[in-house]
Amino acid sequence: MVRPTKTAAADGRNIVRVVKKDPKTVFSDISNNLQRAAVKVSQSTVHRRLHEQKNRGYTRRCKPLISKKNMKARLEFAMKYRDEAQKFWDRVLWTDETKRNLYQSNGKAKVWRKKGSAHDPKHTSSSVKHSGGNIIAWACTASSGMGSLIYIADVTHGGSSKMNSEVSETFCLPI
Known part of the structure; x- marks a missing residue:
């Protein structure tokens, strides 16, 4: 029974x-x-x-907090360059950086959801850059291959775009 x-x-x-x-x-x-x-x-x-x-506990996905203005600018960029020839893209250097917190959590949080609903806004959290106590990893890539991975401990003076310029000038050779 x-x-x-x-x-x-x-x-x-x-x-x-x-x-x-x-x-x-x-x-x-x-x-x-x-x-x-x-x-x-x-x-x-x-x-x-x-x-x-069928609800399971998952780690909450973290997506960059992108404004409507930024979304529009990204789409306009993609539309502007979508038909460029390979020769054009061979001269492009792509760069990116990621921040890792040294003294606090990277914001891992659990949520209850069904499989396949990971990107529903209720199941994600926003990430915001430059909250202090962190290290930045910077890298670049081009059609010719990947560049070096650079670690930067202090970005308190001038912000991300100045850092990109300085790192690019120091570690990347012009094509």
């Missing part, structure tokens, strides 16, 4: 509804809310109900 579940079907739907509304919700909050509604359940029961509905 199988023991009946502690939660009714409606309770399971309520658990899923709470997680859909706020994917950052933790087990203890859901469990406490149910107990206030006179349904005594453990955190593991909440976990099972979410898994039954």
Whole structure:
């Protein structure tokens, strides 16, 4: 004989509804809310109900915070250069940098979601540059191959574009 579940079907739907509304919700909050509604359940029961509905805990994706103005400028750039010949692209040097925090978390957070919904805005967090206590890794690439990986410990003076110029002049030879 199988023991009946502690939660009714409606309770399971309520658990899923709470997680859909706020994917950052933790087990203890859901469990406490149910107990206030006179349904005594453990955190593991909440976990099972979410898994039954195909919800899993994932690390929240981090996407750069891009303004509408920047999105428009990026699209205009892509449209302007989309038909350029290979000879043009052979003379382009692509650069990028990434910041890693030294003394704090890189912002890994868990969210409840279904598979395939990773990029839903409810399931992502924003990243903002230049928050202090970090190291920058800078690299470049061109059609001829990859450049060096450069580590920069202090970017407090002048910001990213000045840093790109100085690193480019120091480590990259003109084509």
